[in-house]
Amino acid sequence: METTATAGVTPNDSKPGKAKFTFNPNRVAHNLNKLGLGYFSPFARLIAKDEPAKQIKEIATNTILPIIAFLIFVALWAITAKAVKTDSVQIPSPHQSWYALTGTALPGFSHPFPESIEGLEKPFFEDNAGMDPKSINGFAQAETVARETYQTARQERVDKYMSRSNEAAASGDLEKAEKYKGNAEMFASKTYAGNKTFYDQIWISLLTVSIGFVIATLIAVPIGVLCGISPMFNTAVNPLIQLFKPVSPLAWFPIVFVITTWGIEAPPSDSIWQRALFTSAGVVMLCSLWPTLINTAVGVASVDKDHLNVAKVLKLGWFKRIWKIILPASLPLIFTGLRLSIGVGWMVLIAADMMAQNQGLGKFVWDMYQNGDTMSTAQIIVAVFVIGAVGFALDRIMLVCQRLVTFEEQSI
Amino acid sequence: MSYFEAINLGKTYKTPSGDAVIVEGFDLKMKKGEFVCVLGHSGCGKSTVLSMVAGLNDISNGSVLLDHREIEGAGPDRGVVFQSPCLLPWMTTRDNVMLGVEQVYYHATTEERHRIVDYYLAAVGLTEAADKRPAELSGGMRQRVGLARAFALNPKMLLLDEPFGMLDKLTKFELQQVLIDLWNRERLTAMMITHDVDEAIYLADRIVMMTNGPAARVGEIVTIDFERPRDRRDIMADLKYLEYREQLISFLEERVYLLDKAA
Numbered sequence: 001m002e003t004t005a006t007a008g009v010t011p012n013d014s015k016p017g018k019a020k021f022t023f024n025p026n027r028v029a030h031n032l033n034k035l036g037l038g039y040f041s042p043f044a045r046l047i048a049k050d051e052p053a054k055q056i057k058e059i060a061t062n063t064i065l066p067i068i069a070f071l072i073f074v075a076l077w078a079i080t081a082k083a084v085k086t087d088s089v090q091i092p093s094p095h096q097s098w099y100a101l102t103g104t105a106l107p108g109f110s111h112p113f114p115e116s117i118e119g120l121e122k123p124f125f126e127d128n129a130g131m132d133p134k135s136i137n138g139f140a141q142a143e144t145v146a147r148e149t150y151q152t153a154r155q156e157r158v159d160k161y162m163s164r165s166n167e168a169a170a171s172g173d174l175e176k177a178e179k180y181k182g183n184a185e186m187f188a189s190k191t192y193a194g195n196k197t198f199y200d201q202i203w204i205s206l207l208t209v210s211i212g213f214v215i216a217t218l219i220a221v222p223i224g225v226l227c228g229i230s231p232m233f234n235t236a237v238n239p240l241i242q243l244f245k246p247v248s249p250l251a252w253f254p255i256v257f258v259i260t261t262w263g264i265e266a267p268p269s270d271s272i273w274q275r276a277l278f279t280s281a282g283v284v285m286l287c288s289l290w291p292t293l294i295n296t297a298v299g300v301a302s303v304d305k306d307h308l309n310v311a312k313v314l315k316l317g318w319f320k321r322i323w324k325i326i327l328p329a330s331l332p333l334i335f336t337g338l339r340l341s342i343g344v345g346w347m348v349l350i351a352a353d354m355m356a357q358n359q360g361l362g363k364f365v366w367d368m369y370q371n372g373d374t375m376s377t378a379q380i381i382v383a384v385f386v387i388g389a390v391g392f393a394l395d396r397i398m399l400v401c402q403r404l405v406t407f408e409e410q411s412i
Numbered sequence: 413m414s415y416f417e418a419i420n421l422g423k424t425y426k427t428p429s430g431d432a433v434i435v436e437g438f439d440l441k442m443k444k445g446e447f448v449c450v451l452g453h454s455g456c457g458k459s460t461v462l463s464m465v466a467g468l469n470d471i472s473n474g475s476v477l478l479d480h481r482e483i484e485g486a487g488p489d490r491g492v493v494f495q496s497p498c499l500l501p502w503m504t505t506r507d508n509v510m511l512g513v514e515q516v517y518y519h520a521t522t523e524e525r526h527r528i529v530d531y532y533l534a535a536v537g538l539t540e541a542a543d544k545r546p547a548e549l550s551g552g553m554r555q556r557v558g559l560a561r562a563f564a565l566n567p568k569m570l571l572l573d574e575p576f577g578m579l580d581k582l583t584k585f586e587l588q589q590v591l592i593d594l595w596n597r598e599r600l601t602a603m604m605i606t607h608d609v610d611e612a613i614y615l616a617d618r619i620v621m622m623t624n625g626p627a628a629r630v631g632e633i634v635t636i637d638f639e640r641p642r643d644r645r646d647i648m649a650d651l652k653y654l655e656y657r658e659q660l661i662s663f664l665e666e667r668v669y670l671l672d673k674a675a
Contacts, residue, residue: 306498309468312486314515314565324511328502 025050034403036396092378100135100378136379140197150192157187191270196359202386205360208277209349209394212284213342219285220292220341221334225322227293228300228330245290249283249348253355256282276358283352288345295337299330332406339398346391361387415444415479415601416569422473423460434460436473436627440620445599449612451660452622453668458605461622462573465603466492479568488516491562491600493575497554499546499561506542509533509561516565532560535597536590552583556590563594570595572604576611585644588614596641609660613653614644621663632663 025048029041039062046055074094081093092100165180196204227234260279267273303326311321327334353362365383368376421438424431435457442448452458463469465476467486476483478490491512499508509529517525533542536556546554555575562570575591576584592615595602606612612619616636623631634656638647647653 306494306496307500309486309492309494310498310500310511312468313466313488313490313492314512315487316511316515324503325500328500331502 023048034400036399036403089372089374089377092374092381096375096378097381100375101382102135102137135375136198136382139195140199143194143197146194147192150194154187154190158184161187193269198364198383201360201364202390204272204277204358205349205353205362206390207272208281208353208358208360209284209342209345211278212281212349213288213345215281216285216289216341216345217292217338220289220337221296224293224296224334224337225300225326225330227297228303229322229326234297234301241290241293244286245294247286249287249351250355252283252286253279253352256286257356272359274358276356277360279356280349280352280358280360280362283356284345284349287348288341291340291344292334292337295333295340296330299333299337300326302333303329332402335398335402335405339395339402342394342398343391346387346394350387414441415446416440416442416603417477418461418465418474419477420474421461421464421471421476423457423464423469424472433627434625435464435629437629438474438622439630442601442603444601447595447602447604447615447617448620449604449606449616449618450620450622451606451609451612451664452628453624453664454607456622456625457628458607458622459573462571462603462605465569466490466571468492488512488565489568491565491567491570493555493558493562493570493572495574495577497546497558499554499557501546504543504545505538505549505557506533508546508557509564512561512565528564532564535563535594536560550583552579552587555579555587559587559591559594563598563600566598567600570600570602572602574605574607577607584608584611591615592642609657609664612660613656614642614647619656619660621660621668624668631668632659634659 025045028044032038032041032044042055042058042062046052046059077094081091081096084091161180161184165177165184168174168180169177223237227237257279260275260282264275264278266275307325307329311325316324349360350362350365352358353360354366355362357363357366361383365380368380368383418438418440422436423434424436425434426432438461440448450458450461460469464471465483467483467490483490499505500511503511506529509532510525513525513528517528520528530539530542533539536559538553538556538560541549541553546557549557558575562572572591576587579587588611604612604615613636619634619636621631621633622628636656637652638650
């Protein structure tokens with residue numbers, strides 16, 4: 001039988017093993033919605049020519065309205081930038097901020113009035129792949145060059161001492177040979193201790209928030225389950241939870257700092273596992289613990305009575321009862337908590353990084369603030385957009401997880 | 413001695429305005445392999461009796477003996493089919509049945525357990541739907557899973573709490589057939605709560621009619637004397653069917669109240 005483009009809609013295609021891939025626009029659109037990418041579902045329908053006029057209208061609405069809002073925002077921003085000035089610094093304009101990100105004028109497009117960009121000394125930098133080393137991309141480029149230069153120079157030293165050592169050994173002077181060899185090893189062990197680039201700092205931030213979030217989850221879910229199962233336990237710990245939940249990350253910082261300084265030996269300077277990273281992660285953990293804990297407790301306490309009756313009739317042991325009934329039933333709420341937690345964690349991270357001097361985005365913002373000129377402030381604005389975008393991405397990832405664990409009908 | 417015995421069973425709730433007596437002095441004896449339907453008006457306390465027997469509701473007065481032992485709490489020796497099938501929505505049909513089988517046949521091998529589950533899924537006609545989740549099943553299919561789950565426990569007693577109450581008439585007939593076919597194979601001692609007179613006559617050996625609450629108790633008992641296996645059309649054409657029906661309905665409409673006053 002011939003299958004048409006809409007074959008996926010026919011009801012009798014459920015035979016296992018015979019499932020052929022058919023492009024079903026409705027299913028694709030449904031999955032896109034499920035993945036939080038609902039914006040793209042009209043495109044899928046448009047490809048399948050499912051009411052094209054309606055889809056085009058929807059795409060236009062979904063695209064044009066946000067663009068208009070964004071343009072209005074940029075206009076207001078530009079006006080504010082013109083107006084707000086101190087002796088040393090002004091609010092960077094949208095254009096300055098764009099420049100701060102790319103380090104050059106738009107590719108293949110020379111700015112008609114480069115002198116209009118304040119704080120820009122040279123419009124083009126031949127020695128740094130055309131990028132201003134003060135900009136974010138330009139800095140990364142300069143840093144790559146510096147790192148390579150360093151590594152070449154170091155290798156030269158190592159080679160030099162190794163050949164001297166070999167020469168000395170050949171001439172029978174073992175003492176000198178040993179000494180040169182020691183020098184070579186010393187140079188070989190050196191690493192480049194330059195600044196982190198902006199992109200490294202994003203990764204370190206993600207690493208820090210992941211550590212904090214994972215530890216928070218490992219603590220919050222079991223305690224939340226206990227709170228939900230046992231009213232006695234809940235009564236006992238609830239005051240502590242309510243007391244610590246509203247505490248600011250800045251207040252936690254000194255306490256976590258003492259703990260990490262006491263508990264973690266200072267690592268070598270080129271290691272990424274710095275104490276500061278754990279201090280920062282600890283602060284993130286202490287602040288992102290609570291939404292998961294409370295949601296887990298509520299989820300466990302409100303498991304459908306019918307499901308618990310099933311466990312009773314089958315006389316499930318406590319482990320099986322938790323693992324097979326209570327946890328799956330409360331997963332949707334646990335994931336709601338996790339989604340809130342990762343949002344809180346990411347928000348807290350910037351402050352924690354600033355305090356702990358962890359090499360993440362918070363330190364970037366802090367360093368640029370210390371620079372204190374307009375172009376540095378422009379880089380902070382870039383960082384603000386990046387922080388927002390990463391936070392949004394994390395939220396979407398958690399949203400997808402949340403939708404995957406939520407069964408369609410809660411009680412059947 | 414009887415296999416199942418409810419002796420002076422009662423349920424009382426303490427309320428601010430004094431005790432609310434739901435069931436009082438409920439006495440019932442059942443032989444092994446007997447199918448008893450409990451019939452009564454909505455809210456008369458039928459379900460309370462069943463959930464006390466199931467061990468899901470505390471017993472205020474009296475006691476329940478099953479196979480010479482007094483019951484304590486819930487357990488897999490009493491398979492329960494609830495009005496809503498109570499399937500776990502995150503598990504497939506097979507896993508829903510397997511959960512109980514694992515508990516009861518804990519010393520069986522995995523292969524033996526799978527064979528048991530497959531047998532009961534086939535018996536209720538769900539082999540094709542074994543790997544579907546409850547959300548993908550119709551109401552009737554979900555209740556089939558409920559039946560398979562209860563029978564697969566190989567319980568001493570089967571407790572059915574208006575299992576087909578939420579289904580349409582045609583599905584109800586189908587499921588009654590599934591239930592009675594399975595029961596004919598295994599002859600479990602069964603207690604079923606219902607408010608459907610025809611259902612009760614078709615399925616039961618005896619029908620226990622409860623008086624209206626509060627303080628509901630056993631009113632009258634009718635023995636249904638049709639041979640098994642029964643054919644729905646044959647028994648409906650039988651004159652005795654009309655007599656039973658008359659007896660049941662007249663009780664529910666008239667004598668329920670007379671007994672109330674007598675008590």
